[in-house]
Amino acid sequence: MPGSAVRTNLVLSALPASVRQTIAADLRPRYLHQHETLDFTGDVVFPLDGVISLMKGTPGGLSVEAAAVGYEGVFALSALEDVTPIVQVPGESLTMARSAYERQLDNREFRAVTSGYHEALLNFAMQTALCQAFHIIEERLAYWLLVMYERSYKSTMYLTQEFIAAILAVQRPSVTIAAGRLEDRKLISNARGRVTIVDVVGLEHAACDCYAASGHVLLGA
């Protein structure tokens, strides 16, 4: 959980000790740089405190965040049409060669843990679709900031309003108004692309019910 001194990945820690031992030699540390685009055919990534957004785009160039992968998950999808995996919050991760990951999928316990996570990720993406259709921007922004916070352990994030607008698929002035309201309520501070969560509990109350529905499902709480 945020604030913990130990960086771990919940998919890896959910594996039986015997499986963790088997894969330990295949894991390598990798720093995820902000705005770095990952490759679906490249290494599998287990974030420790970085967050990867799965951006779904249209052929016309519009895009929106469909889901995010942090320390609760693994970026192992081999292909998704018109989806760009981009690092949203920089941080540490462990990576594994795709060939090693595919070999591990022969292990029933490894497969059970990773497929369980992918079901949760699908649930997250469906919740996001619902959120975009029905919830107001202020609530969505609060929800999204909490998702980033929980997956990165970081209460301060470097996010321009243009960037947040692109993530939430709204106009920049709408983000300015929504962020201003959250600031007026003393839930966040926001200056020159530096967004800090000041009151986590208050932000939870400001978020739409998607936060309770999908955020905690992913974290297993």
Ligand SMILES: [Zn+2]
């Ligand atoms: Zn929502």
